[in-house]
Amino acid sequence: MRRRCRRGAGTLRTGLNANVTSTPGAAEANGSDALLQQHEPLAGGFPHGLQGRVLFWIAIAFATFQIATAAHVLDLPSQIVRAVHVGFLLALVFPLMASARLDPTWARVLAWGAALVAALVASYQWIEYDALILRAGDPTPLDITMGVLVLGLLFAATWRAMGPALPIIAGTFLLYCLFGERLPAPLNHRGYDFAQVIDHMAFGTEGVYGIPTYVSSSYIFLFILFGAFLEKAGMIGLFTDVAMGLFGGKRGGPAKVAVVSSGLMGTISGSGVANVVTTGQFTIPLMKRFGYRAAFAGGVEATASMGGQIMPPVMGAVAFIMAETLDVPYATVVQAAVVPAILYFLSAFWMVHLEAGRAGLAGLSKDELPSPLRALKEKWFLILPLAVLVVLLFSGYTPLFAGTVGLALTVMLILGGSVALGLPSMALRVIFWIGLGAVAASFAEFGMRALTLAIVALIAVNALREGGRRTLALCRDSLAEGAKTALPVGIACAIVGIVIGTMTLTGAANTFGQFIVAVGERSLFLSLILTMITCLVLGMGIPTIPNYIITSSIAGPALLALGVPLLVSHMFVFYFGILADLTPPVALACFAAAPIAKERGLAISIQAIKVAAAGFVIPFMAVYSPALMLQPGGTLAADWGLVPAAAYIVFKAMIAIGLWGAAVIGFLRAPMSWPERLLAAAAAIMLIAALPLTDEIGFAMSALAVALHWLGSRRRMVSAAAR
16 A cells, blocks of 8 residues: 555656746646636636637736836836826726626626726826925815726725625725714714715825835735746746655655645745645645645645745735834844744654654655755756845845845746756856856946846847747746736725725724723733634635735724734734634635545645644734744743844744644653643643743643653554554
């Protein structure tokens, strides 16, 4: 039986490696694109025929516009950039959705009509920019008409692309602006007329064109393009080969590969569901064929893929919005996220290790594994743009500049690789790469001008060769794919601007915040539980970014009033926004894994909650001990200093995670008895709590639990050997 499983796993691994370096068309052939489109309709390809070609070139124009404004080739006021960004989003989404859902002809005509209206509204914002500023607060009837049009289009586009949850939430807030004065105190407000609400929401920088749209039109779009180019260059293949080579031969290797590869994918990808149905298309069957239960295999992939959104540097694009909202450096946000992200993936890794031990699952044989050193030797250069990106971000450069440089370096690698292949000798190739590297490094002195000139020269050289023209086509396709990938994120950012606009116009956050503060005066823990439930409920069926924006604007100030550090409070709601995709009843990531695992989404969700136990624990620990997120605050940091306090909290968290995993799986050194599992769970809970003497009790119970299990398992093994 084991040999048969291994042969299947080896065959599947070969398929995985083939897929990750193939074109999108090949991926579509084996079904992963179709599955992704089921959960993210905009993830499919461009339609065939004239309509598809028009949409393809609109997407390229969208990407080109964003790159030109990011690199300051085109200098425009921020308000115009945001308006054009939203215009492109709406102009693309209606025809693409009509094509993806095979709408009848009349509906497609209507979709193109909506796209033209979206372009008209964006053009109006651009042409009337100066006049709109001069008459701010006193809109004309035409202004109100344009505002109503953009709001109507935005609601319709979001409903079509992302389902009803987010439009209903945003619509509720909009209705509150219009009719909230009729509610009883303390829910009511002073009242605002229709023109004032439309002016606030559809013009200026408080509503649709607020901070989320600003971040989407600058940082997020660039980083999505960055990830798209890295994927085209073969980064997924590098991640998979390294993960498979390092961990595929260990106990329960396939599940560990899923955890590591999905975590690595999260460094360049902004969509957890997309990770599930791309990497999961191969890792889930691999785990099943190797002996893992279907529900557990799906839960591992869903947990790891969603965890990719808390993994720096991209962090599902939320890091950029958080930094902009809190007005802190991006590096500060990443610093707070690093330790919890590592603990999250260590927890998932530990869970699959224990499950493999319980089920008696060994690793793959060496002849079935790729060489991680060989993969790094062949594709090490792909890591350079990501490394430069991280260095720039932590050196104090803005995410906009760092993302632009990272994207430019990736394009230079792709184009330069094509040129190098056409050189007749190895010596010339070495000289070429040294020269290109020197030009790339010169951006520190000459800025983006040097990189732009180098890219133009590489394009010209590639245009002269057939292989080079194919590479240029690959880059062109990456621009279009990146623009299409950005659509759901951008639309979500635009519509949640209505929620933020409601907060700034009416002060609605104060009502909910006062309730949380009132509860927190009696018990901070109950306030955190209430906030967690709010995040999980609001996160049902909506992406992480809008969930974070909504919950942070409501609950963030309340937690701050209770003494929780600002960054920690925002991380708290961010984490539970991600976990909403793993928890019933919606559990979007788990239902995305369900058809691959051939198991019910609810069963997968239950297993995912077990695997993601650390994700539910770490935010609470960070509130009571901010040193876990490398933030000042708390008695430990005050008494010991930040670094010793952080080391102690991490040590305590790892023991708690280890004991909790053993209690949930029922295995440590050997199968655990129920008393041993209950003792281990109780010890973990004590270590998580931050009450007087709980640490001392927790450590004592931990030692007792391990000792009892060690002696009990040894006694059982001796008895089994005697029989």
